[in-house]
Amino acid sequence: MKLEGKVWKFGDNIDTDVIIPARYLVTTDPKTLAAHCMEDLDQAFATDVQPGDIMVGGSNFGCGSSREHAPISIKGAEVSCIVAESFARIFFRNAINIGLPILESPEAARDAQKGDTLSVDLVGGTITNQRTGKTYQASPYPPFVLAIIDAGGLVPYTRNVLGIQISG
Amino acid sequence: MGKTLAEKIIAAHAEDVGEVSAGDLVTVKTDVVMANDITAPIAIESFNAIGVGEVYNPDNIMLVPSHFAPNKDIKSAEQTRTLATFAQDQALKHRFQVGRAGIEHVVLPERGLVLPGDLVVGGDSHTCTYGAVGAFATGMGSTDIAFAMATGTTWLKVPETMKFVYNGKRQSWVYGKDMILRTIGEISVDGALYRSMEFTGPAIADLPMSERLTMTNMVIEAGGKCGFMPFDDVTEAYVAPRAARPYTPFYADDDAEYVSAHEFDLSEMEPQVACPYSPDNVHPISQIKPEKVDQVFIGSCTNGRFEDLAIVADILQRTGREFHPDVRVMIIPGSQAVYLDVLREGWIELFTLAGGAVSVSTCGPCLGGHMGVLASNEVCVSTSNRNFRGRMGHRDARVFLVNPAIAAASAIMGRLAHPDEL
Numbered sequence: 105m106k107l108e109g110k111v112w113k114f115g116d117n118i119d120t121d122v123i124i125p126a127r128y129l130v131t132t133d134p135k136t137l138a139a140h141c142m143e144d145l146d147q148a149f150a151t152d153v154q155p156g157d158i159m160v161g162g163s164n165f166g167c168g169s170s171r172e173h174a175p176i177s178i179k180g181a182e183v184s185c186i187v188a189e190s191f192a193r194i195f196f197r198n199a200i201n202i203g204l205p206i207l208e209s210p211e212a213a214r215d216a217q218k219g220d221t222l223s224v225d226l227v228g229g230t231i232t233n234q235r236t237g238k239t240y241q242a243s244p245y246p247p248f249v250l251a252i253i254d255a256g257g258l259v260p261y262t263r264n265v266l267g268i269q270i271s272g
Numbered sequence: 273m274g275k276t277l278a279e280k281i282i283a284a285h286a287e288d289v290g291e292v293s294a295g296d297l298v299t300v301k302t303d304v305v306m307a308n309d310i311t312a313p314i315a316i317e318s319f320n321a322i323g324v325g326e327v328y329n330p331d332n333i334m335l336v337p338s339h340f341a342p343n344k345d346i347k348s349a350e351q352t353r354t355l356a357t358f359a360q361d362q363a364l365k366h367r368f369q370v371g372r373a374g375i376e377h378v379v380l381p382e383r384g385l386v387l388p389g390d391l392v393v394g395g396d397s398h399t400c401t402y403g404a405v406g407a408f409a410t411g412m413g414s415t416d417i418a419f420a421m422a423t424g425t426t427w428l429k430v431p432e433t434m435k436f437v438y439n440g441k442r443q444s445w446v447y448g449k450d451m452i453l454r455t456i457g458e459i460s461v462d463g464a465l466y467r468s469m470e471f472t473g474p475a476i477a478d479l480p481m482s483e484r485l486t487m488t489n490m491v492i493e494a495g496g497k498c499g500f501m502p503f504d505d506v507t508e509a510y511v512a513p514r515a516a517r518p519y520t521p522f523y524a525d526d527d528a529e530y531v532s533a534h535e536f537d538l539s540e541m542e543p544q545v546a547c548p549y550s551p552d553n554v555h556p557i558s559q560i561k562p563e564k565v566d567q568v569f570i571g572s573c574t575n576g577r578f579e580d581l582a583i584v585a586d587i588l589q590r591t592g593r594e595f596h597p598d599v600r601v602m603i604i605p606g607s608q609a610v611y612l613d614v615l616r617e618g619w620i621e622l623f624t625l626a627g628g629a630v631s632v633s634t635c636g637p638c639l640g641g642h643m644g645v646l647a648s649n650e651v652c653v654s655t656s657n658r659n660f661r662g663r664m665g666h667r668d669a670r671v672f673l674v675n676p677a678i679a680a681a682s683a684i685m686g687r688l689a690h691p692d693e694l
Binding site for chain 2: 168171172175194
């Protein structure tokens with residue numbers, strides 16, 4: 105699967121409180137959450153982000169609370185994927201579990217600037233910066249994680265594990 | 273080669289595996305699956321989407337309304353009702369209701385529901401708190417919790433372990449809170465990313481359980497997956513009278529493999545302050561500008577236990593002082609059991625006469641939920657665990673994280689203050 109989108113660049117240690125402040129955690133609706141995504145750090149993000157755009161972060165992206173609302177708000181904003189130097193552990197699992205693609209590549213994350221266009225090949229794990237022409241290889245996923253991605257997220261993966269057929 | 277605590281407890285819960293080592297990916301049985309009023313609604317939604325019908329084990333799922341409870345508005349009321357309805361429909365053994373519970377990380381250890389050698393997954397990042405009683409406990413998101421509710425298992429990567437050794441005699445007004453803040457200041461907010469943190473040394477042996485819980489609570493603030501206190505007499509004395517079922521202590525091997533070791537000398541450590549906007553922006557209090565304070569919050573899963581409130585009561589009684597008239601002082605016991613103990617000591621009267629606002633147990637202000645949300649540019653001194661931008665209210669409010677003694681002194685002086693100044 106190939107993605108292409110404009111870069112929104114953020115720094116190190118982007119925490120889940122700035123991704124989606126706790127005051128909005130009275131809903132689980134992706135669109136409602138998306139309307140407030142990143143607002144304490146960059147008020148333009150929620151209004152200006154375009155479907156397919158790519159978030160780029162530094163190290164420890166998604167640190168802090170376990171709120172799944174954080175990746176849900178980003179997915180709700182129709183961000184196509186996140187590239188970062190590294191991800192916080194719980195955020196990494198949450199993003200994979202809900203089917204939001206995330207790629208770890210310190211070089212690609214450092215080199216990307218706001219407004220750059222990145223092309224991402226999720227199958228091969230490559231990221232190309234169209235401004236510089238440079239291509240980067242993201243860290244491979246562990247086998248369990250690949251199985252979840254292949255199933256389409258943790259809910260369908262769990263159905264497979266338990267042998268539950270989807271009706272309708 | 274010997275094994276760390278994380279390796280031993282994970283191995284004991286892994287299916288068809290004799291032993292495990294850091295880096296291994298394993299499926300493990302869970303002893304406790306926890307979620308709160310923010311994470312459980314999504315977990316229940318995902319659980320229903322899986323379509324398995326009944327939870328794997330109704331005796332080990334604990335849904336605790338804590339964050340926006342007592343319900344702060346209609347939407348949060350709908351969320352806590354989702355928990356209560358699910359608990360009734362699935363006939364969950366353990367029920368947690370406002371007035372009978374409190375903050376999950378105070379309530380579960382206090383009732384002996386999380387025990388040494390347990391493997392606990394919780395839909396809350398501070399689930400790592402339970403490492404103080406010797407459980408492997410880690411925070412996860414809601415869909416992971418749904419998987420654990422449906423299957424009784426979860427998947428884990430066995431973490432590498434960092435060792436933290438605390439030597440020397442603690443100075444007055446220095447607590448577990450200062451030890452963990454100093455540690456996070458040294459290694460930074462991603463210093464323990466994906467790793468286990470084992471705390472040990474002579475100063476840990478002397479540390480009471482309340483302060484051990486404070487330290488393991490903030491493991492996540494260094495990016496850690498889990499943290500452990502050693503099982504010893506302090507653990508046994510705390511756990512034995514509370515344990516709701518049998519438990520098995522584990523001990524790290526002397527020749528276990530650690531990725532790094534860090535030593536701290538308590539004889540030279542003064543009270544620490546984490547300044548805005550990160551828990552790793554830590555400085556000794558003597559180096560901090562004595563800023564004017566608008567609000568002081570004493571409570572949370574970090575410092576909302578009886579012993580924490582005892583520090584505040586002691587300072588008020590010893591000095592005979594009141595809180596500063598310009599400061600809102602929110603004092604929130606971490607559980608209703610703590611509330612009752614504090615009530616019986618006469619401290620609710622003491623705190624109220626001093627000008628404090630004492631509330632029913634809730635996470636409330638720690639996450640900017642209710643009961644003490646901050647306005648723009650306000651300064652809050654807090655015994656909680658996070659001071660990220662926007663965490664306790666307005667994005668421009670500033671939060672300083674401290675121990676309960678510094679919080680009490682600051683509440684009295686109306687500015688960041690050391691108890692020796694009183």
